[in-house]
Amino acid sequence: MKNDINLFKPTKEEQLTAMASYDALSAVLCDLKDRNPEIEIEETNKKIRIPINALKLLVEILKETSKGRLVSIVPIATEVTTQAAAEMLGCSRPHVVKLLETGKIKFTKVGRHRRIRYDDIVAYKQAMKANQERLIKEIMEDDENSGLYLDSK
DSSP, X not given: OOOOOOOSOOOHHHHHHHHHHHHXXXXXXXXXXXXXXXXXXXXXXXXXXXXXHHHHHHHHHHHHHHTTOOOOOOOOOSEEOHHHHHHHHTSOHHHHHHXXXXXXXXXXXXXXXXXXXXXXXXHHHHHHHHHHHHHHHHHHHHHHHTTOSOOOO
C-alpha cells in the first residue's frame, strides 16, 4: 500500500465527505452484531473484514476530520513511565511511585527507572472508579436510612 497520507489540514470537500461518512458509519455501527464485520469498497468490489474496534476508531477519525482537525494515530506503549501513569490517573508522579512501592500497582525496573504495564494502570483506574461508585452508593443508602435523604416522589 502506498503511504500518501495528507499531512495538511483537511479541505472543505474532505470535511464534508468526512461528516457524511461519520454520520453513516456511526449509525451503522449501532446495529452491528459481528465483532469483525465485512465492508465492501464499491469502487473495486473488494470485501474486507475489519475489527469493530478499528471501525470505532475510524468513526472518531471522521468526526475530527469533519471539524477540520488533523488526526494522528499513535500506538499506545505496552509499558509507560511513572510520569505517564500519573497523567493517566490524574495524580502526581510521587503518588504513583507510592502506589508502586506499596504493591497496589505492579511494575518492573529497568535500571533505576520504573516501568508500568499499560493494562495494569487501566485495571487500577477501573478498580478505583468501581470502589468510588460503591462508596457513593453506601453513603446514599446511609443517608436514606438515617432520614437525611428524602425521596422526591
